[in-house]
Amino acid sequence: MLNLIIFGPPGCGKGTQSARLSCRFELVHLSTGDIFREKVRQGSDLGSLLSGYMNKGELVPDGIVLREIYMATTTDKEVSGYIFDGFPRTIMQAVALDRIMGERNSSLDIVFSMKVEKDELLARLLGRGEDSGRADDSSEIILKRINVYEQYTLPVKDYYVKQGKLVQISGMAPVKVVSDRMAAVVDFYRKNGVIPEVTPL
Numbered sequence: 001m002l003n004l005i006i007f008g009p010p011g012c013g014k015g016t017q018s019a020r021l022s023c024r025f026e027l028v029h030l031s032t033g034d035i036f037r038e039k040v041r042q043g044s045d046l047g048s049l050l051s052g053y054m055n056k057g058e059l060v061p062d063g064i065v066l067r068e069i070y071m072a073t074t075t076d077k078e079v080s081g082y083i084f085d086g087f088p089r090t091i092m093q094a095v096a097l098d099r100i101m102g103e104r105n106s107s108l109d110i111v112f113s114m115k116v117e118k119d120e121l122l123a124r125l126l127g128r129g130e131d132s133g134r135a136d137d138s139s140e141i142i143l144k145r146i147n148v149y150e151q152y153t154l155p156v157k158d159y160y161v162k163q164g165k166l167v168q169i170s171g172m173a174p175v176k177v178v179s180d181r182m183a184a185v186v187d188f189y190r191k192n193g194v195i196p197e198v199t200p201l
């Protein structure tokens with residue numbers, strides 16, 4: 001199995017890159033944001049609970065997130081690996097993911113940490129908001145999401161630095177350039193069993 005995490009602030013390109021890498025390496029793309037938006041679209045009680053958090057730019061509680069991830073990773077037994085997109089977002093989620101992977105006799109391989117300047121994040125998400133109408137892509141909520149990211153999610157980066165799994169990638173380049181750089185890291189890892197020391201930024 002090959003298990004990747006795409007980590008970074010809102011608007012850095014997590015969803016965009018996860019979709020491309022999942023096709024390239026035939027991995028299951030698990031986006032907690034997409035899972036939650038689908039629940040909202042279905043109009044269930046859980047959906048209205050979730051939209052309350054998401055529309056305010058707040059994190060969905062760990063218990064709900066972990067239940068969805070647990071269900072998603074246990075239903076499909078024959079997979080060649082996962083790309084986790086937008087998950088984990090708290091230390092508790094990161095610890096739980098290690099446990100879930102362990103139960104599957106598997107582990108995480110590479111955590112791509114994407115960096116994009118704040119002005120660019122705002123511009124991208126405001127642009128997306130105009131096209132998609134996503135309620136959380138308004139300037140006030142985007143700034144809230146960035147603050148929540150800095151307070152609760154950024155510490156997760158250190159968790160993976162300590163595990164020697166973190167690879168920093170600039171998300172400022174064009175989409176294809178970013179995915180080619182990530183793919184080169186994955187190819188090196190598959191060939192050599194280690195993360196390259198000098199990584200493309």
Ligand code: B4P
Pocket residue numbers: 009010011012013014015016017032033034036053054055057058059060061065085086087088089090093124125127128136145171172173174175178
């Ligand atoms: P997400 O769905 O994860 O939303 P996101 O952080 O905005 O990332 P997304 O993947 O959509 O955007 P991307 O950067 O690819 O989360 C939404 C909400 O769900 C959260 O606020 C939270 O409430 C909740 N949630 C989700 N997971 C959770 C968890 N684990 N725990 C608790 N709560 C959770 O792309 C943004 C834009 O940039 C796009 O328009 C794209 O086209 C553009 N773009 C991408 N790459 C580009 C590039 N290289 N150059 C130019 N533009 C680019």
